[in-house]
Amino acid sequence: MASVSVAAEWQLLYSRYYRKPELYQMQWKHIDLSRNKVACAPLGGPIAIIRDDSKIVQLYAESALRKLRIYNSAGLHLSDTVWKHPGGRLVGMSWTEDQTLVCIVQDGTVYKYNIHCDLIEPNISMGKECFEQSVVDCVFWGNGVVCITESNQLFCIPDFANPQPCKLADPNLEEFPLCMAVIEPQYTMSGNVEVLVGVADHVLLVEEDGIQQVGDGIGPVQKMVVSRNGKLLALFTHDGRLLVVSTDFSKIIFEYNCESALPPEQLAWCGMDSVLLYWDDMLLMVGPYGDPVRYIYDEPTVLIPECDGVRILSNTIMEFLQRVPDSTVSIFKIGSTSPAALLYDALDHFDRRSSKADENLRLIRSSLPEAVEACIDAAGHEFDVSRQRTLLRAASYGQTFCSQFQRDRLQEICKTLRVLNAVRHHEIGIPLSIQQYKVLTPSVLVGRLINSHNHLLALRISEYLGMNQEVVIMHWACTKITASLSIPDAALLEVLLDKLRLCKGISYAAVASHADRNGRRKLAAMLVEHEPRSYKQVPLLLSIGEEDTALMKASESGDTDLVYLVLFHIWQKRPALEFFGTIQARPLARDLFISYARCCNHEFLKDFFLSTGQLQDVAFLLWKESWELGNNPMASRGSPLHGPRIKLIEKAQSLFTETKEHHFESKAAEEHAKLLRLQHELEVTTKQAIFVDSSISDTIRTCIVLGNHRAAMKVRTEFKRWYWLKVFALATIRDWDALEKFSKEKRPPIGYRPFVEACIDADEKGEALKYIPKLSDPRERAESYARIGMAKEAAEAASQAKDGELLGRLKLTFAQNTAASSIFDTLRDRLSFQGMS
């Protein structure tokens, strides 16, 4: 059976199987890991290699200058650069979570590189003390690092994304520690990093604000490493024992005597179940029970811990050491009779057209779903494509016989495997296991592909998984622009648009802004043209100096805030006259400018109106200013300020006249000036500051009320108005004699109605009666009588008018008088008013 060969590759560690499939034959040539410092990023990340300057190595046909080289996990060369940083030896290098290579040199400077070997500015410094003391060693974790200096001081950068070096508590060491390990901040109680330092025969736990001695009596520790979840610690002591303890040293989980006085070169956790120790030619895998597994290597290796195993890199191959998943064991274990194994076997029979296939199926009928599930799961964990296929076929074969199986499960795993196989290809070189892929998440994977410029694959994957492609296309466009300095704008635009169109709602403005930063202003202008969102488009247009287009786009958008933005920009940038010209052509911008300037910059607004020949608007402004002068509380009435006020009004008048179209306004301004003068005189003569700023009517009225009829006559300018005013004014001061006299002066041109109204309003029925009979219209007479409550007279007049409707209405009016008795009737009566026509 085919399955025998599968299980034959496994090693048994107590009860658990381990396997070590080969991931890649390394593509590189002539790389000797032992001559180099190597940094491998976890989760299938890139490998950085640089000649180790702490070792004496023989140079072959190579330059004495060191080169930093970056490869993918398959050893495919990605980039390189010459290392020529000052600051002494390279102490350590590692990859951060966002795949930035950080390199620490002796003077405490941290250099950062991206995957393309581009130095990312600015460099980080570990601080002055580090600089003076010089860094000797460092330990990295996810996104941080701890360094130790020659004076045995510890310094830490907790997060490279926000690099703020800090010094940890002084461990007061006399000699350089034997070894160091770090418990990541996310696993400590305090939330700060804790450093374990092996000194003499104990371990010190160093924090930012204190030290603590732990692990007394464990003996001198040569090497230690913390497990992935921060709970366990593997120690190698001077007497050749491997200890696994909890990180608080409260209990020893297990102990194994390695019978080697020499500490291992590398110590690593393989998942959570076993610990790997590497000496020169041997890899020892120790588990809590049973005999350890030994692997022999004749070339140097590097252990790369992952969440579900360890990758083993040597000069020529990369392997992945992992525990064999349970589903795989159940299928391929020699002599397995689990349902999954039988299903797998059934497929084999089926393919060979053997009737045993059916027999097998019958055997496992009831547990078919779990068999299918196991095949699917095992396929997911498989690196070998043909074995994936076989397992999936087995699952699919079994699925047809079971009704209640989640069908999309198979589909889903196929999708995932397609993605995994695609990125595992040696050209891409990201050997993710399915579990690592889940930890990494698809969107981060896409991000990594983008960063390594595998845009097409990233796009395909995001499309395939139904993710937003915007990130990919955006990054591609920006990278394309950066990389295409020699392609002419128009051609590049076409290329870009072709791809940008793929993604609806993508921000053209962001791409354009990138183009602008790369000195392609013209290209930026062309790109921003395609941006549909004006609030993104307009600011960018301004930044690339396309003010006129910006103004046009802003106006079109209808967003007045954007128009203001452009307006102020141009205002600041251009000379006044040019600015005026620009906005004059754009009504919305012009009107907004006027609104703004009306509120805060009158003088500039006047300049604008003058420049565009809108003299009348200047005049209105002046007129308004004259009012503001009048309202100025500093200027008491009748003060000399009236001089400047009148001057302003006169200036306004002459401007109105100049336009030849504003006779009315000009006349009004003239009258206003005249009135102000007159009022001023009146205030002087009457010594009462009550005239200025009242209207002509009010002025006349005030005069009459004051009994100053001569002055009133002087003010009145018009005849009809005179009657209303005088009647009302006399009624106000209840000078009924004067009123009667006035009525008899001559027949009033507006009739006697004003007299009647004034008297009734003043509630003087007797006076009103003098004038009511003189009303010529009987209807008016009737209503007037009614208003003063004379029902009979009203009725008579109404009947004279022969107006039935009026009569009816009057009757209603008087119905109100009937007294009401009960409370309720009152209620109702309160409502019995007359309706409206």
Added chain:
Amino acid sequence: MAQLPYLDNAPVNLTSLRDQSQKELITILKNIRGKKCLVIDQKLGGSLSLIIQSSLLKEHGVELRHLAPEPIQTDCTKVIYLLRAQLDLMKFISSHIQSDIAKGIQREYYLYFVPRRSVACEKILEEEKVHHLLVVGEYPLYMVPMDEDVLSFELDLAYRECQVDGDTSALWHIAKAIHKLEFSFGVIPNVRAKGRASVRVADILSSMQAEEAVNSADMGVPEINTLILLDREVDMVTPMCSQLTYEGLVDEFLHVNNGSVELDASIMGVQQEGKKIKVPLNSSDKLFKEIRDLNFEVVVQVLRQKATSMKQDYREMTTTTQTVSELKDFVKKLNSLPEMTRHINLAQHLSTFTSKPSFLGRLDMEHTIVEAQSYDICFEYIEEMIHKQEPLVNVLRLLILFSVTNTGLPKKHFDYLRRELLHSYGFEHMATLNNLEKAGLLKKQESKSNWLTIKRALQLVVDDIDTANPNDIAYVFSGYAPLSIRLVQQAIRSGWRPIEEILKTLPGPHSEIKRGGFSSSPSFDALPGVPASADKVADGRRSLVLVVFIGGVTFAEISALRFLSAQEGMAYDLIVGTTKIVSGHTLAETFIEKSG
């Protein structure tokens, strides 16, 4: 503090809209820890009172102040300004801060713009050199539910700003508000607009959809089927006429403010000298909901009937022995007594105004003008009003009505009346006249008036209307059917096409757009007024039309819309969006230039 309007019966979920706004405000307050002084501008205060109860503000450690020129007196070290983005308000902030600096008071200042930050306002603050002292944010309050079928964008100056100053900020605001609605209720598939501003809003709305699409796939069938946008400019006749519905009259005489009216306590039968009380007017009051839209004449009758029947019940109660359940019913009826008293008091108070001859005279004149008869009589009436120095706003209302129906006044009369007006009310009103002229509300006649044609074509004047059992919207003005609502009626029934000729005679362009991917949903171009079953939303609710008035709407018009919506054979529920609820009074007032 008045209660928030009751929104549970709204045809779309307005409560969630209000809750959202409430939450956003609370978040702002929460993020600024400790005691704080919240300074709001007066008008915003009105809007906020419809969003959040002041007690809730106090719970979050807020000391409430209104924006005033005087420096703020408070012990709080944190001052939050919550202001509409208006240029003229900025100088208050700078003067406050400068006064604090002069006195050596140290405070933290926060400025939240409503509804969003404004470059121009911030520019002023920069020029006043206080911008760097402020933490600036925004409170995106684009609309306020006034009632279960009325949304207000709270832009009281929108009409004036658009027509006089050319500042179209309001249009963007409206489009944004509608777009926000679409995020909650789906892309509105049919948009009909009439008037310059409306067509512009429809355009902006489309481009907003292009810029930031509401994902219609997730939303299912849009809850709002049709959007009708109408410029106030199209119909300036209606608001200038005196409203005769109950709610309209209350507004005309007593000025409804943010859904409540402030009255002397004595009017409401409370004996407290000089004290003012606030009477909430919204559909939470069941009696008010029943009578608000009726012609006032009828309201009186209805109230009388109700009172009579109550008295009847009372009499029966005293004479015969009752079962407990009958007693219960009676008591239940008694519960409505406070509402009865409230409205009887209010109605009685109103009747003191409506029975005045001057009011009747004005009504008469309005009708004469609307019917476009006897130009001379109208002219003389207005002239007399000016001479008698009647309140300027009243004069302007009639003058606008007169000018609009005549498409302007002959130059001689135009100049004459303007001069008389200046003489009576003062020359500072030159600016007012200038504003009115710019807005086209009071202008020189340049072409023949087509009011008669419009009036006839749309049957604006309806004789013998029975106000008690109306069969036409004309009941709201006792015989005049508001032009705006006639247009809405047409737009709902058959779209613009059949009345295109008439539309052309009214100001501004018109447009009709179909949007979204809902071409399969029934177009109701061809639909008669009969409800087609396909048009109903699946759950049996009627589909919805949002009618937006740009420049304001009057209560009478809202009443007319409610009347339409309640008609048999009407397939749609209507909700109203407006820049502000206005009356002729408040509308005319915006044009009056305050001197200085």
